[in-house]
Amino acid sequence: MQTNIVANYREVEKRVCAAAERAGRDPKEIMLIAVSKTKPLSDIETLAAAGVMEFGENKPQELKEKYDTVSKPVHFHQIGHLQTNKIKYVIERAVMIHSVDSLHLAEAIEKEAEKRGVTADILIEVNEAGEETKFGVSREETIQLVRDISRLPHLRIHGLMTIAPFVDDPEENREVFRAMKQLSLDIKSEKIDNVDMSVLSMGMTNDFEVAIEEGATMVRVGTAIFGARDYEITV
Numbered sequence: 001m002q003t004n005i006v007a008n009y010r011e012v013e014k015r016v017c018a019a020a021e022r023a024g025r026d027p028k029e030i031m032l033i034a035v036s037k038t039k040p041l042s043d044i045e046t047l048a049a050a051g052v053m054e055f056g057e058n059k060p061q062e063l064k065e066k067y068d069t070v071s072k073p074v075h076f077h078q079i080g081h082l083q084t085n086k087i088k089y090v091i092e093r094a095v096m097i098h099s100v101d102s103l104h105l106a107e108a109i110e111k112e113a114e115k116r117g118v119t120a121d122i123l124i125e126v127n128e129a130g131e132e133t134k135f136g137v138s139r140e141e142t143i144q145l146v147r148d149i150s151r152l153p154h155l156r157i158h159g160l161m162t163i164a165p166f167v168d169d170p171e172e173n174r175e176v177f178r179a180m181k182q183l184s185l186d187i188k189s190e191k192i193d194n195v196d197m198s199v200l201s202m203g204m205t206n207d208f209e210v211a212i213e214e215g216a217t218m219v220r221v222g223t224a225i226f227g228a229r230d231y232e233i234t235v
């Protein structure tokens with residue numbers, strides 16, 4: 001089936017605005033990231049030609065290849081799990097690494113960033129729902145991890161990210177999103193040096209409107225824009 005991805009994107013954009021307005025928020029506070037994983041470069045080019053700037057990838061090598069070949073200066077976000085041996089593909093290419101969930105990974109990014117004389121912008125991935133996904137730090141361990149990572153001079157924490165469970169009714173995830181917002185406020189109130197909590201990356205095709213109502217500042221939407229993916233992705 002031929003999908004009109006530009007029309008889909010505009011439709012999602014409208015829903016983002018409507019959700020923001022329902023919550024009394026300025027839609028400009030919310031960044032829509034088009035999750036282009038598994039999709040061809042031509043899809044990215046089509047959206048980029050329509051002015052779309054923000055794309056999400058979950059495989060570091062795929063991000064690298066797309067970054068290196070795309071014709072416009074679009075931004076790529078590393079949203080999937082990152083192994084230390086793959087850092088080299090995304091550093092200096094990803095505008096934001098959303099999936100930092102251990103000190104070990106943060107230290108490896110620090111090393112690579114220092115070597116290159118750059119600062120890496122990151123989010124801490126929290127496993128708020130405490131289930132299913134293997135990745136993400138637990139809610140209880142998040143503040144300590146933020147403190148530890150804040151001491152690494154070539155990393156800058158901008159906020160939190162979570163992948164909510166896959167549910168039939170997005171309302172089931174409202175509590176997860178609300179708890180994430182609260183956690184981000186709790187960390188913000190600690191006023192930790194070198195840490196800002198301005199970003200809350202949460203919400204996907206099935207639940208981005210609820211996520212926005214609960215405070216998301218970045219939503220990561222794939223299927224609603226690009227159509228179904230050809231194969232199951234393990235995040």
Ligand SMILES: *Cc1c(COP(=O)(O)O)cnc(C)c1O
Nearest residue numbers: 035079204205220221222223235
């Ligand atoms: C694939 C993916 C998304 C997008 O999922 P959709 O349900 O297709 O919108 C968002 N975030 C992460 C981390 C993903 O891996």
